[in-house]
Amino acid sequence: MSRSKSDEAQQAKPLSRIQETNRKAILEAALDVFAISGFRGATIDEIATKAGMSKPNLLYYFKSKRAIYQQVLEQTLSDWLAPFAELDPTGDPVEELRRYITAKLKMSEKNPNASKLFANEIIHGAPVIGDFLKTSLKTLVDEKAKVIRYWVGEGKLAPVDPYHLIFMIWATTQHYADFDVQIRAVVGSQAGRPGFADQAAQAVLTIILNGIRPRQ
Amino acid sequence: MSRSKSDEAQQAKPLSRIQETNRKAILEAALDVFAISGFRGATIDEIATKAGMSKPNLLYYFKSKRAIYQQVLEQTLSDWLAPFAELDPTGDPVEELRRYITAKLKMSEKNPNASKLFANEIIHGAPVIGDFLKTSLKTLVDEKAKVIRYWVGEGKLAPVDPYHLIFMIWATTQHYADFDVQIRAVVGSQAGRPGFADQAAQAVLTIILNGIRPRQ
DNA sequence: CATCCGCTTGACCGTTTGGTCAAAACAGAC
């Protein structure tokens, strides 16, 4: 992942202090706005106001709405996939998956907007990260699927299709971020209480881990 | 659910043949467009064109974009929840849940746009169906949670929080509709093959049902 | 043929919004 000199839109010029803080403020504001309103629903004006500057000023730092979106999406993606990449073939399968699921749930709790941003992009057909999904992500998933298949072969996991197991983990963990409004509506005031996230984690871990633990 | 005479926006006037077909065409087109583009992203023009009529003509049948959205959302919701309401307390728990999950997966496969429409609405904060979630849906879920808790009490299911089990089933089944683009990107050409949906169903059922089957 | 009424449409309007631009404000170097 070395940054070649022809890396698009990234001149060697070092960012000034003021540029750095402003770009950061914009990206943070953009994450919130894009997550809640989607790409089409978000307006540059709203992002600018939330970032504490005027619209033309924002466009001085990013040349278009799409450019902001792309940047914040890319930045989010690597954070998002980091714990997945860390699944360790030499570790204990159940423990490895427990760690991964726990990490993912914690991320959904701490930064639900990142999850919503991603969900929005996918639901709308992944116009921006479609290529990434078909190349980098696919490669990564294929690799981890092999690991899971190996674990199954060793008898350390019940026989289960690795891809669908991965999808299931993604679905379940992200659900708590993407559908938080529905969850809050259904369980009422309980959702705010401090223990709720732990309770969710315990339930999810119980079902999935029991579901894939080898039985004899 | 009897339709009172003061039922909003629903006069007693019977719909003519042409009205019926046109309204149906509009709602079908609207489902597609809203699911892919979201509420803000969808345009009346696109819906009208897809329904085979002009924009003013569409607005002759529905008084606003929001009215179409509301209608198609409501219509979708009842279909969507029907199999959930049919969970039978007197049946065998594992078989009941198998039936429910299978039905839900089939719906996601047959009508992914309905799922995407719903997902979009929730992610954006459920501005239209927020009240419904907090009243009707909550009541229904509370009721079914009691059923699951009863099953657990009878020793017919492993001890598991009913709400989180329900969320997990929703998350997993809807994932195959909402995130189909990502799934297709990751598994490649396999996703198109006829057996893929069955394979997914088998994996999901295996994990969840093994996860909640009583162990001793 | 004339009338009526449900259906359809082209033309139009006001608002929102992404994006531009030229000029002003500012900051630092000398």
Added chain:
DNA sequence: GTCTGTTTTGACCAAACGGTCAAGCGGATG
């Protein structure tokens, strides 16, 4: 203070879009 490059902004533009309206169309009824 002056000069130079960076940052900020008010004013503006063109396109897209939701929605309106008055006029046209067409088939059933008399």
